Amino acid sequence: MPSPRETLRALLDAALAAALPERVVAAHLPTADELPAGRVIVIGAGKASAAMAKAVEDHWPGDPARLGGLVITRYGHGVACRHIEIVEAAHPVPDAAGCAAAHRMLADTVHGLTADDLVLCLISGGGSALLAVPAEGLSLTDKQVVGRALLASGATIAEINCVRKHLSAIKGGRLALACQPARVLTLLISDVPGDDPAIIASGPTVGDPGSCADALAVLAKYAIAVPDAVRAHLESGRGETPKPDHPAFAHCETRLIATPQMALEAAARCAAELGLTAHILSDALEGESRDVALVHAALARQVAGRGQPFSSPCVILSGGETTVTVRGTGSGGRNVEFLVALAKALNGHPAIHALAADTDGIDGAAEIAGALIDPSTPTRAAALGRRLADVLADNDGHGLFQALGDSVITGPTLTNVNDFRAILIDTSTDKPLT
Incomplete structure (x- = not known):
């Protein structure tokens, strides 16, 4: 039987293969x-x-x-x-x-x-x-300033693109x-x-069903300061689509x-070939990565501890696009942020392993797709002097997983069907990943 690490990577590879051009x-x-x-x-x-x-x-x-x-x-x-x-x-x-x-x-x-x-x-x-x-009257610099602010704000992709198209x-x-x-x-x-x-x-x-007023509402929601030319462009209605x-x-x-659903279904078929039942939660999960992780952790614990709503061994799959509000000095990355929060919530649970990655091979701005966690993640992090709570506060998931050797690096995958998350729950073993 493949190890948990090998199993999770096989699921990712199957998801990617299904979406190749x-x-x-x-x-x-x-x-x-x-x-x-x-x-x-x-x-x-x-x-x-x-x-x-x-x-x-x-x-x-x-x-x-x-x-x-x-x-x-x-x-x-x-x-x-x-x-x-x-x-x-x-x-x-x-x-x-x-x-x-x-x-x-x-x-x-x-x-x-x-x-x-x-x-x-x-x-x-x-x-x-x-x-x-850029729209007439705006510069590339204007778009760069607004883009950087939106990417760090925690705005959803729909909100970010609403602003982008009106500029x-x-x-x-x-x-x-x-x-x-x-x-x-x-x-x-x-x-x-x-x-x-x-x-x-x-x-x-x-x-486009949206409007300049919608774009202004996004900027106000996240308190994003924009160049005067950008605000004037939106307030005048010149940016209407x-x-x-x-x-x-x-x-x-x-x-x-x-689509993300196609990739998740391919991963589920791969899981079945490996003798595991796969459960697809959703292909469209959104929200702060650390919050989404808490829900996944609670579900995984329920499966491991009570056999509800699924029986072990199984794999829980999900996709979508979570967000990270960057407040620390780290580089962010929604999949590694998810995994740090998940590992913290699971606190070394012996039956649970997970992988999260961006299917384009780039999680945030880093040339790293994502990472893996296992029951030993908290103790190995502590041995390096890294508390998971501190890593999370600093938005430095990539720094942690690179230090642990648990980064998932695919290189450019030449496809892009959003985030891929797989949580493997197997109560028949308490052995950490090797």
């Missing part, structure tokens, strides 16, 4: 009979977008030499393509490279299209920061408007709770090709 893109491409009479332009943004572009080239039903376009991905996530240009840029805070590439996408790549043309838009998580075209010239449906009158087919890999296309990468080809009933969206189709 090479597996999910082909089924959603036009058939040979559906190819347009005009041009095919491929655009996109996100951590998985370059891999999606490669899958398009590999599985295109017509002559791939007809393909052209521009896709923007995160540094280190590029994949070589033959006909589609790939640009790497910064995430989660945008940089000049992303800004310049997104400007080109609007001004050149989708300029002058006709009704005979097809725009294939490849979108995954991370696209908001990579499609960084943008390309997000919130504006990219679709620039593609008129061409047909637009958007393929989405979802990294948001609820899989709302208007939230994924701030919905560049989807009508095209709404879902805009005529341009009549020519747009959106397809979800990979």
Whole structure:
């Protein structure tokens, strides 16, 4: 039998494999009979977008030499393509490279299209920061200042993207408007709770039901100070987005090709192959990571101690996107914050092991996907002079797990279906991970 550590890693690997672009893109491409009479332009943004572009080239039903376009991905996530240009840029805070590439996408790549043309838009998580075209009157610096503050505030991804799209010239449906009158087919890999296309990468080809007033409300809720130009832009209403009933969206189709639920179901199948029953709590959990951890800890203890609501041995799976309000000197990371709080609450319970990771391979700003905890985590941390309560207060989960050797490092996974959490409960053994 595999060890708990091996079991948990196998579940993560199964979840990732189910969402790889090479597996999910082909089924959603036009058939040979559906190819347009005009041009095919491929655009996109996100951590998985370059891999999606490669899958398009590999599985295109017509002559791939007809393909052209521009896709923007995160540094280190590029994949070589033959006909589609790939640009790497910064995430989660945008940089000049992303800004310049997104400007080109609007001004050149989708300029002058006709009704005979097809725009294939490849979108995954991370696209908001990579499609960084400031609205008229705003600067890239303005967007960087607001972005950094939002990321540290504890705001949800829906709230963050609400603000982002009202400060943008390309997000919130504006990219679709620039593609008129061409047909637009958007393929989405979802990294948001609820899989709302208007939230994924701030919905560049989807009508936006939100408003400038909503964006101002988010800034007020988290007491975020913004540059004067940003506040004036929102208060004037100049940042209003095209709404879902805009005529341009009549020519747009959106397809979800990979979701957090699909990844969790793949992990559940892997668990069954290993002789474990898996229980999926939700694919859309939100809230502060440390609070979500307390609920998971209570459930795991109930299973281990009373066999309710599930029998041991089993695996509890969940996804979604929690948040971290960074108050300490650490780098945050919602999955490692979850694990520190979980380990603290479990206090060395001998039957419980867990893994939490971001499926893009990057938890927060760190090039680390997540980590593992086991019954020995609190004592091993103490041996290093690290109290879990102090680590939590300092938002330094990455520092702790690197010191313990328990970080989960995948490298760029080339997909992104949000957080993955797996808690293994087995009362037949009290042995810690080895």
